[in-house]
Amino acid sequence: DTAVSQTPKYLVTQMGNDKSIKCEQNLGHDTMYWYKQDSKKFLKIMFSYNNKELIINETVPNRFSPKSPDKAHLNLHINSLELGDSAVYFCASSQDTPFGAGGRQFFGPGTRLTVL
């Protein structure tokens, strides 16, 4: 069984379109994340939700909007797509440790977004 799954795996679209990426985890974790990884492989945190509550909201264009219908799902909606949005988007989840945060994150397979 896949622990963290994302759909779609590949997304090719035109500039100006709106698209969504879905993420689900079956690990029972409390916290989920969205990362953007550019061509240089740098992982940049975008958002994090803990028990459906937004806890990390980095400097990201407001065209990006996360939605967490329940703690097992965290979706990412992107409006008015731009060329610079082309990247791989990873969803991840983690379980708080008894000592607080700073624990291991489990990653989904990634969604490669190409904006033409």
Place this chain on the structure above:
Amino acid sequence: EDKVVQSPLSLVVHEGDTVTLNCSYEVTNFRSLLWYKQEKKAPTFLFMLTSSGIEKKSGRLSSILDKKELFSILNITATQTGDSAVYLCAGGMDSNYQLIWGAGTKLIIKP
């Protein structure tokens, strides 16, 4: 500002060589240092270190943390072509859920 710096950024060695990858960190309320391996897809977990001086080992890979000097190393002995990947390290905070990621070391193992 919190940051994690990895060195070298890239490394090319021959099969059978031993490599050492470096990770230094400045992380507020530091809790843990994590190493991940990324091939073509998602990062996969290697180690999480929370205590200084205790080596973690998995096969040919090992890692150690120095909380006084604020760094960690990842060693790979008897390298194989399958070790070719980007190795990422990240610092975990005790106060929130964020990991501070380094830029990665791209390791290429030549046959």
